[in-house]
Amino acid sequence: MGDAFATDRKTDMEVAEREAKIKELQAENLEAKRALKDLDAQKQNMGREYGLGEEGLSGQDWDILEKGSKIPEAMSEEEKARYQEMKEQGLTEYYDRCKDIDDLAKPYRQTIQDNNKEIKVCEASNKAVHKSRLDLRRGNPMIAAQEEAEAIMDAARDDIIGMIKDEGMDHIDEEMQEKVEQAQEEKEEKEEEEEKLEAIREDKAQMLDQAEAAREKAHENEKRVEDLLEALPTEEILKMSGSTSDFQQELKDIMNRMKLMEEDLKGAAVDATL
Known part of the structure; x- marks a missing residue:
């Protein structure tokens, strides 16, 4: 009996640690997403400097700039003409600056990707624990009864706390009303x-x-x-x-x-x- 209790206690601690880890990873993802949003805003502002609208470059023009930067010998005559036209507009420089921003964004994207994988692992582990305990409760009426009793106690505790809060709020409301009336009398x-x-x-x-x-x-x-x-x-x-x-x-x-x-x-x- 003691060993079973110790095992449950250890499992509870592991579940709590994984839940805390999930929250930590989610917070890191939030910060990374904010950084990516700032970098995207920089790209949009930079696009305005080069006369581009909110939509920026089309996917086709972006592919031509990328092709001209990496494998210009593979470009068709039509692509070369369009590339030269964009170069005269300064868009090749815009492309290079955007690539620099993309390089800055890569670590944040990688962090989000890695964190999401770890979050899935933690969630799967905790889900397995909950499923195992659910199966155990179904086969053991005593455990089910104990957990039901605990649920009832938790609900009663919440009700009592709620009542105390309500009474406290009523008392506060009365005091506030008295102060308002007193202030009104003093004003008159x-x-x-x-x-x-x-x-x-x-x-x-x-x-x-x-x-x-x-x-x-x-x-x-x-x-x-x-x-x-x-x-x-x-x-x-x-x-x-x-x-x-x-x-x-x-x-x-x-x-x-x-x-x-x-x-x-x-x-x-x-x-x-x-």
Whole structure:
């Protein structure tokens, strides 16, 4: 029994190693394919330099260039004429540069080819192991029952993990909703504060405008009084006031009241700026 268990354990390890190897080889193939794609893009860009479209050279023209490069003596007269025509267009140089790129691509193509062979070997080995175990299960009810029990446990484990994840997501959703609502409330409070500040700024501006208008009106009144007094003859002023001293006192009182009014307006303007 112990030997059988050890053998199964060893087989499992070998299967896992082959699966890991397959993934490694597939990753190498992916990198090689990316390199080949870059080289193909270089050939296409180079073809544009020589006036070729996306399709590049036709297969027939490519064969003529290859034949002219390797065995020119075997070319027909028609092929020689076409070869000379392409040579004048610089396409023989294009052919040589493409061959250089093809030489760079050969190692990548070989890597893909070799890796695919090894992948097939690993997959065939693992498939043989699975088939052997399947045949063994069919002939041994105890093994089949054990594996069925393990499958049930795995399914139950997956269900439990799924439930835990769902509960966790529900909790996260609740927290997110609370944060969104809190942020919305803070935004509304901020907007209310902005509205209040804007109203205060408008009131301050209005009070400053009123204070400025009143100050200008007081200066205008003061100027009108001064202009009026300068325009009246002394005799008229004396008649209106009764005596010079009384009139001077009355005029002084008027000026003091206007002065006081101006000081009050200044104070109101200062208060409005606070």
